[in-house]
Amino acid sequence: MTAVQDGAAPQTHSGVGRFLGQSVKRREDARLVTGHGRYIEDVLWPDAWHVAFLRSPVARGRITTLDVSAAAALPGVRAVLTGADLNPLAKSFWQTAMGKDSPQPPRRLLATDDVRYAGEPIAMVLAENRYVAEDALELIDLDVDAQPAVVSDHRGRWGAARDEELVHPEYGSNVASTLPYPGMPTENPALEEVLSSAPHVFEERFHQHRYICVPMETRGLQARWSPDRDLLEIVSSTQNVHEVRSMAARLLGLSEVQVQARAEDVGGAFGLKCFVDKEELAVAAAAYSQQCAVAWIEDRNENLVAGGHSRTEDLTVTMATDADGTILGIKGHHVEDVGAYPTYGVGGNAGLAMMMLPGPYDVGQYFYSAEATFSNTCGMTPYRGPFLMETVAREQLIDIAAAELGIDPLEFRRRNMITTEQLPFTTPMGLVLETITPIQTLDQAAEIIGYEDFRREQAAAREQGRILGIGFASYIEGSPAFGAAGAEQVTVRMDMQGKALVFMGSGSHGQSVETTMAQVVAEELGIDIDDVRIIQGDTTSAPYGTGTAGSRTATTFGGAARIAGQKLREKILAVAAVALEASPDDLEVADGVVSVKGTPGAAVTVEQVAAMAYAGHTMLPPEMEPGLEAKHRIRNPPLMFSNACHAAIVEIDRDTGAVEIKRYVVSEDCGNMINPMVVEGQITGGVVQGIGGVFYEHFVYDGDGNPLTTTFLDYLLPTAADVPDIEIGHVVTPSNTPGGFKPMGEGGAICSPPALINAVRDALAPFGRLPNVQPLTPEVVLDVIDGTAAV
Amino acid sequence: MKPAPFTYEAPTTLGEAVDVLGRYGDEAKVLAGGQSLVPVLALRLARFEALVDLNRVDELAYVREDDGAVVIGAMTRQATVEADPLVARSVPVLAEATRLIGHFQIRNRGTLGGSIAHGDPAAEYPAVVTALDATVTVAGPDGQRQIAAPDLYDGPMTSTLSDDEILAAVSFPVWDPGSGFAVREMARREGDFATAGTVVGVTVTDGRISRAAISLFGMGPVPLRARAAESELVGADASGLDLAEVGAAAVADVDPPSDVHASGRYRTRVASRLVARALESALQEASR
Numbered sequence A: 001m002t003a004v005q006d007g008a009a010p011q012t013h014s015g016v017g018r019f020l021g022q023s024v025k026r027r028e029d030a031r032l033v034t035g036h037g038r039y040i041e042d043v044l045w046p047d048a049w050h051v052a053f054l055r056s057p058v059a060r061g062r063i064t065t066l067d068v069s070a071a072a073a074l075p076g077v078r079a080v081l082t083g084a085d086l087n088p089l090a091k092s093f094w095q096t097a098m099g100k101d102s103p104q105p106p107r108r109l110l111a112t113d114d115v116r117y118a119g120e121p122i123a124m125v126l127a128e129n130r131y132v133a134e135d136a137l138e139l140i141d142l143d144v145d146a147q148p149a150v151v152s153d154h155r156g157r158w159g160a161a162r163d164e165e166l167v168h169p170e171y172g173s174n175v176a177s178t179l180p181y182p183g184m185p186t187e188n189p190a191l192e193e194v195l196s197s198a199p200h201v202f203e204e205r206f207h208q209h210r211y212i213c214v215p216m217e218t219r220g221l222q223a224r225w226s227p228d229r230d231l232l233e234i235v236s237s238t239q240n241v242h243e244v245r246s247m248a249a250r251l252l253g254l255s256e257v258q259v260q261a262r263a264e265d266v267g268g269a270f271g272l273k274c275f276v277d278k279e280e281l282a283v284a285a286a287a288y289s290q291q292c293a294v295a296w297i298e299d300r301n302e303n304l305v306a307g308g309h310s311r312t313e314d315l316t317v318t319m320a321t322d323a324d325g326t327i328l329g330i331k332g333h334h335v336e337d338v339g340a341y342p343t344y345g346v347g348g349n350a351g352l353a354m355m356m357l358p359g360p361y362d363v364g365q366y367f368y369s370a371e372a373t374f375s376n377t378c379g380m381t382p383y384r385g386p387f388l389m390e391t392v393a394r395e396q397l398i399d400i401a402a403a404e405l406g407i408d409p410l411e412f413r414r415r416n417m418i419t420t421e422q423l424p425f426t427t428p429m430g431l432v433l434e435t436i437t438p439i440q441t442l443d444q445a446a447e448i449i450g451y452e453d454f455r456r457e458q459a460a461a462r463e464q465g466r467i468l469g470i471g472f473a474s475y476i477e478g479s480p481a482f483g484a485a486g487a488e489q490v491t492v493r494m495d496m497q498g499k500a501l502v503f504m505g506s507g508s509h510g511q512s513v514e515t516t517m518a519q520v521v522a523e524e525l526g527i528d529i530d531d532v533r534i535i536q537g538d539t540t541s542a543p544y545g546t547g548t549a550g551s552r553t554a555t556t557f558g559g560a561a562r563i564a565g566q567k568l569r570e571k572i573l574a575v576a577a578v579a580l581e582a583s584p585d586d587l588e589v590a591d592g593v594v595s596v597k598g599t600p601g602a603a604v605t606v607e608q609v610a611a612m613a614y615a616g617h618t619m620l621p622p623e624m625e626p627g628l629e630a631k632h633r634i635r636n637p638p639l640m641f642s643n644a645c646h647a648a649i650v651e652i653d654r655d656t657g658a659v660e661i662k663r664y665v666v667s668e669d670c671g672n673m674i675n676p677m678v679v680e681g682q683i684t685g686g687v688v689q690g691i692g693g694v695f696y697e698h699f700v701y702d703g704d705g706n707p708l709t710t711t712f713l714d715y716l717l718p719t720a721a722d723v724p725d726i727e728i729g730h731v732v733t734p735s736n737t738p739g740g741f742k743p744m745g746e747g748g749a750i751c752s753p754p755a756l757i758n759a760v761r762d763a764l765a766p767f768g769r770l771p772n773v774q775p776l777t778p779e780v781v782l783d784v785i786d787g788t789a790a791v
Numbered sequence B: 001m002k003p004a005p006f007t008y009e010a011p012t013t014l015g016e017a018v019d020v021l022g023r024y025g026d027e028a029k030v031l032a033g034g035q036s037l038v039p040v041l042a043l044r045l046a047r048f049e050a051l052v053d054l055n056r057v058d059e060l061a062y063v064r065e066d067d068g069a070v071v072i073g074a075m076t077r078q079a080t081v082e083a084d085p086l087v088a089r090s091v092p093v094l095a096e097a098t099r100l101i102g103h104f105q106i107r108n109r110g111t112l113g114g115s116i117a118h119g120d121p122a123a124e125y126p127a128v129v130t131a132l133d134a135t136v137t138v139a140g141p142d143g144q145r146q147i148a149a150p151d152l153y154d155g156p157m158t159s160t161l162s163d164d165e166i167l168a169a170v171s172f173p174v175w176d177p178g179s180g181f182a183v184r185e186m187a188r189r190e191g192d193f194a195t196a197g198t199v200v201g202v203t204v205t206d207g208r209i210s211r212a213a214i215s216l217f218g219m220g221p222v223p224l225r226a227r228a229a230e231s232e233l234v235g236a237d238a239s240g241l242d243l244a245e246v247g248a249a250a251v252a253d254v255d256p257p258s259d260v261h262a263s264g265r266y267r268t269r270v271a272s273r274l275v276a277r278a279l280e281s282a283l284q285e286a287s288r
């Protein structure tokens, strides 16, 4: 596939080079795996006051008593702040990506008058340490007059009493948002026509339960307001320091030059830390109002109960096919529970799910509608693959339809997938797919897992009473890079020694950015990777950016790094050309040396070039600017795509319903890989989260909105013992963006749930229908085997 | 998740520990491996004026043979029990059950006495104690006394030890030759507390079952004995059993709890199958 040239600079599309495309070992690992990572809790200021939040014990109710005087009087306590103290400080409260005017629930730092979910912060203690702060919490006199809560249960039955009890009376309705957007057509008559005339119509409602980001490092933020320096300093465990700065400045009515934010190592986030929520802002507000340093480290209990929740949705998919299984049309209706205070806007993911539901298929007619609903539960927050419900539902319905039509599920997919010949392909939503390879990845996954052989093995195993199944799922990973997120900048600066510092607005929280971006820059500059250092996570040094999220780092920062590197290389050659009295076109740079092509004797080191660029500027021609620094701010399309196919083989214990994953295969095409090992690490981590979501993790509320899974005793994460070896194959089709990279960070989590569920469904086929529920607990599975399932 | 303030006491002998505990009465709690107690304190689900740390009381850590029984000191680490040759030889099911407790890091800290005193109804050790008819020795202000297995638990996480008593040792009777044992459990993940589980022991004499014990865990407020099923087994031909029927009989009278992990109905169904599996394995071992 040929590359479109970016206008800004010439470029080459070599997939593999000295560093690029190599499985360079992660430079982060030496410190991280030896316990020398430095997280926010490792850098707490000695004079910081430690925060503990008093949180609502019930889902909904009126606060009748709130007396903090005894707590405030406890020795070691500096202050106990309530909503009455802090909320007036909040000048404005909205996330940059959503904009000031987009609808959202009424925002407040601390609850006053009423509470709207169990865990909502009501007061904050500032004490000399967290122990004393928690002692003080016990002294706060709180009475809440509980009221009936609006709660959805995990099987997707949304509360009938929907609009009788309002989560947010100010909002006027429990419906947070709907699709189609106002002004868009409310139906697709051509699709209705197809649905009423097609030979086959399949319709299923799929449910995805509540499961959540559980980073090893929880949230945390410390802030210090120094009136003398006119400065609010913030250190936060975040994916996006610039957003921390913007949110804090807006909240307190400060200008962005009065606020500095930075991050240390960030021990995972998965989406939880790409926005800034009320606890973090309350800490900043407390520091500002108390004129001191304040620190909050979220504990695991808080993280589970109030750290932001995800998934929790139903998607009904209706699909029409002809007699041969060719898809003629698809309709989706999506219902999401966004909790009380979703972290961004009104929180729904349907807007993007709507774009992506057709996936890698040519689906004919299409329509999508959605409704996001508030409830008295913890608010929705993005979690790796936030809109993955489209893949979870579509890939299951395909297996169900294929089975009913008697068509092999792989054959069904191949028949409907967009072929290379159809590219560029414009989807019903107007997305243009240019370089996807769904059939190639499907075929590769089938080959690696040995599909035909497995079917024989499965038949033999069934004879012996063993229960084996295989499942496939395919998807397109769409990486949203809307607005500023599609225009990231990288600045490369070479100082007198000829080594490069690379500044970027990314926020690595496990993505190996320090390694991969150094590979890109070292490749372009022709210097050693050890002579390149990535500087990120600091608003005082990084160009404005939107952090690391949405699978964009390789495509946006990577593309920008590549072009910035190219620009700087040109400058190096131009300076060297002066020194060597040659034309820049005749020069090349490698291993830190610039030489005349074909005349290796005529050479100068990059270090000498650097010295000349600064100290020897008088030797440079007058029109040449001294120094060695280049930047590039990229302009990427608002959505970029990769694709993959996942395949799983499971065996089920017929006495207990326990599922063992025997094999797990991924075939993916993320274009040129900067570092194949890092790509595989990202996929593996995502798949593990899918395994957790399908079989183990479930945040449960009772009917009154009380959280039941508040520690790791009941919120079950997959451990190494529950995860199989994950086998990965690659198809490499470069994208048309600089570098040929494609987004891939979330796909592991997006495609694994349906692949696993399909495998269980296939295994259970001889017994009966697997109900469309999640998680697939041993009990759900055993009910099918024993014929006691309540479908 | 920070505990409320407490005083820390670190006696070095059992006598001293009993004295210190007596001073605080029900305001103090004994600290063994901390694997259950520390999370409870950190979540402030309980608070005590003092913790009496037994980790320096060396006399409570031992495994020895004594008059047809294997006696194990309360502070013996679970990892030690797991690897002990005497346990492997004489009470093999105790070693087998140990491997199902959490992960090795937990077993390195967690103690035999801590698990048994804690009395989680889904824990393995209390079920082994119950199945094997072990005897617990406790030390208190008035000296030592023995508690037989059936009298050890009152309810979930409630033993019949009084607040001023320390569990000192557990005595596991060695069953006659021709015995076999097995433990089987269903847990959501590797290392989790059991959703449902069973410990089975049988002695086979001349082809007939002469002694049988079935305990169930995760199936009620305390570890249970399936006495009716056991008495059906005694005297039966060891080779002609309908294992599924025994399993069904073992759970006929239980009313297990429902929680976020499984319903009581699921627990009953699975426990009955686990009993069948365990019995099959125990009978095989008995006839070896």
Ligand SMILES: Cc1cc2nc3c(=O)[nH]c(=O)nc-3n(C[C@H](O)[C@H](O)[C@H](O)COP(=O)(O)OP(=O)(O)OC[C@H]3O[C@@H](n4cnc5c(N)ncnc54)[C@H](O)[C@@H]3O)c2cc1C
Pocket: B029, B030, B031, B032, B033, B034, B035, B036, B037, B038, B054, B074, B075, B100, B101, B102, B103, B106, B109, B110, B111, B112, B113, B114, B115, B117, B118, B120, B122, B123, B124, B125, B161, B165, B166, B167, B168, B191, B192, B193, B194
């Ligand atoms: C992640 C994890 C997984 C686990 N999985 C399992 C599992 O699968 N199965 C299982 O059985 N357990 C499991 N446990 C619990 C573990 O086995 C504990 O070790 C055990 O329950 C308590 O033993 P301990 O020595 O740690 O006691 P501690 O936590 O120190 O004490 C527990 C209680 O017993 C009391 N106590 C302790 N020793 C004595 C004594 N000698 N006399 C009187 N009272 C005493 C204490 O006062 C306290 O109330 C798990 C724990 C964790 C953290």
